[in-house]
Amino acid sequence: MKLAVVGGGSTYTPELIDGFARLRDTLPITDLVLVDPAAERLDLVAGLARRIFARQGHPGRIVTTGDLDTGVADADAVLLQLRVGGQAARERDETWPLECGCVGQETTGAGGLAKALRTVPVVLDIAERVRRANPEAWIIDFTNPVGIVTRALLHAGHRAVGLCNVAIGLQRKFAHLLDVTPAEVHLDHVGLNHLTWERAVRVGGPDGTDVLPRLLAEHGEAIAADLRLPRPLLDRLGVVPSYYLRYYYAHDEVVRELGTRPSRAAEVAAMEKQLLEMYGDPALDEKPALLARRGGAYYSEAAVDLAAALLGGGGSPYQVVNTYNNGTLPFLPADAVIETQAAVGAKGAVPLPVAPVDPLYAGLIANVTAYEDLALEAALRGGRDRVFKALLAHPLIGQYEYAEGLTDRLIAHNREHLAWA
Template sequence: MRIAVVGGGSTYTPELVDGLARLRDTLPVSDLVLVDPAKDRLEPVAGLARRILAQQGHPATVTATSDVEAGTAGADAVLLQLRVGGQAARHQDETWPLECGCVGQETTGAGGLAKALRTVPVVLDIAERVRRTSPDAWIVDFTNPVGIVTRALLRAGHRTVGLCNVAVNLQRRFAGLLGVPPEEVHLDHYGLNHLTWELGVRLGGPGGADVLPRLLDEHADAFALELRMPRRVLETLGVFPSYYLRYYYAHDETVEELRTKPSRAEEVAAMERELLRMYDDPALTAKPALLGKRGGAFYSEAAVALVAALLGTSGGQDGDGKPGSNVQVVNVRNDGTLPFLPRDAVIEAPARVGPDGAVPLDAPAVGPLQAGLISHVHAYEELALQAALHGGRERVFKALLAHPLVGQYDRAEALTDRLVAHNREHLAWA
């Protein structure tokens, strides 16, 4: 089986390779191709990938190339994990919105829009090349903003599923509290990418007993501390919000905090420099502990499980006892799952995944606190996608005006000017 990773020079990649080595029975990979234009990153990452596989006795070969067509030719699956503009662009995304009193973050708000504008055209170009070289390949998108990028790919007719590691992290967090293996925990995880709530936590599968009320009752103080929200907010919601909801529920407080500390991009850039130095060491044969601080925890488990289900190698059985498929949280076409959104919206939800793709499971009732915000952000995402596909200052302004983290016309005007100024080299229309 041939797997290509576009953005293979990412410091995340050894995490993925470690998972491929450990989970070889789930996904039997014979060829791993790392594709990246940055040779200074690609070579040390590929070298470590080869040593990790060799150390664990995995027979797969690792090829490194900057050529997308050559790298994806004959691939069964293509993973996208790229960052257009690198950490330098991310640093801009996290700083200039603060000048206008708005959250600076790389996947949501004005910074998230900037990333979408830079990323969607590049991803669509790569996907068209994949379609020419490997028309039957599945494209797994881990590139942020995952919801918008996945929707762009689906709208262009590509075989694609989006992936985020928020749900798999929460699954393991809850499993630890319950004292059960992670695979026994099913999440009623619904919303949009980076805008999700756990509406239930079920033991044994989608039809299992919901233990979320018990978890919230027994661990409310710990959850509130982790999420940096008052306990009363959790009690009012009655569900478990992802940590990204703090940008919405405590926007102004978050802005003031972000103004007083270095950007996450600066921290990550320093970490990446050290990781690449470590990857260059021929004595290193395993992913270093520092990688755990980089983010993307359990990315490898989620990615391997998803690709294996799509390619039919997992031999899995979902919680309803249907063989040959797995229930996993992915970014997928809505198709009526959340009835208040259009059918072609991309939602993040548990889905039955198999060789024919991903089909979301029926959702429990979504309350107005969640449904209202989901609808609001979906409207922004539609306008953001139009801006990414067609360009133009007016489309950018409309998307910002629609975003609940912006909303005011004077802020939207100021943010539009800054977004265009900081991203001109990546915007063909600017």
């Protein structure tokens, strides 16, 4: 089995490698190709990757290349983890929206749109080259904004599934609090990527007992603290929102906070420099503890589970993924991409039936889906008016003066990545 990781020079990659090594019986990789144009960085990451495989006795071969076509040739699955423009672009995404009094964040709001505009054309080019190399290859997208990028891939006819680590992180957290194994915890996870709610936490599978009321009663303070939302709000809602919902439920508070401290991009850039220095140590043969602060917790377990299921070799029967709605949420178009529990196998991901969604959540889901329609149109066709309309439609923006100012700033800061600008 051959897997290719596009963006293999990412500091995330040792987390992925650790999962491949530990879970080799679930996903028996024989050849792993790390693809990245940043040769020096790629060499550091690959060196550590090989040492991790050696330490854990994995027999697979790890090779590197800066050439995409070489890297994806004959691959059974291709995992995408790119950041077009690097941390410098992320830094801008997190700062210029604040000038208009809006949240600066790399996956939602104006910054998220900028990332989508930079990313979608690049990902579609990669996907076409994967299809030419092997039409049967699966594309697993971990590249943000996952919902919009996955939608672009599916609309273009690619065999693709989107992946995020939010759900698996909550599953692990709840399993720990309940003193059960993660495999016993099934989430009623509904919404869009980075816009989801856990409406039930069932032990024993989709038909198991819902223990969410118990979790909120016994551990509500800890859960609320992790989300940085008030405990009374969780009690009133009776659900656990994704931590990204804080950008919506406490928008003004978040904007004030972001204006008083260094950006997350600056923190990550400093962390990445330190990590790469660690990766260059020939004595290091395991992922360093610092990597947990980089983000992407449990990414490797989720990626292994999904790849194994898609390639027919195992994996959990039910997984939270990003895929076509196809009537699952009746208030959305069939070709919207939702994030939900799905049955995953060699033919792809099929969402499980979902109980009716409360209007409190359905309204926001529908609003953001409409924004994603417009964002994808802007990413595919370009044009200032399309960017403006997408920004105006976003519930974190929604005022024409903000949308005008943000449109000008977005184009100015991303001109080198926008072919039409």
